[in-house]
Amino acid sequence: MRQTLLILGLALGWTAVTGTLTVPNLLLGALIGAIALLLLRDRLGGPRVLLRLWRIVALAWLFVRELLLSAIKVALLVLTPDLKLRLKPAIIAFPLTATSDAEITLLANLITLTPGTLSLDVSADRKALYVHVLSLNNREVLVRDIAKGFETKVIEVFR
Secondary structure, three states, rough: OOHHHHHHHHHHHHHHOOOOOOOOHHHHHHHHHHHHHHHHOOOOHHHHHHHHHHHHHHHHHHHHHHHHHHHEEEEEEEOOOOOOHHHEEEEOOOOOOOOHHHHHEEEEEEEOOOOEEEEEOOOOOOOOEEEEEEEEHHHHHHHHHHHHHHHHHHHHOOO
């Protein structure tokens, strides 16, 4: 049962990456997933793999949702008259809970890929991530949204 769910997840991932949701492409993704599972069967654990796969899917869903919402916000911001009055660019120091290089890198990339934000640097002590924001209304709300959204999901994926 676990392998079937993993193969299905890999097949859906394949169709998402290729951008073609057709039956032949889904079957090809399932075949590639089955071969990958066959080759990696000794390295894959038990139910933990499914939990991790679920966490990755949850992070991907959050990213797609945030990507769409941010794209709409930036588009509305750019299309409004008096753009100079609406822009409030800022650089904030986001306090990091993530500790590993992989967690920090993934978090920084997710922030950068979201329209209106850009990861600039990590502090020398790795306790803060510097983020440029196109229009900052409330620093505390932004920090809370990143911490409870992307950072929490990223940490769940890696632990």
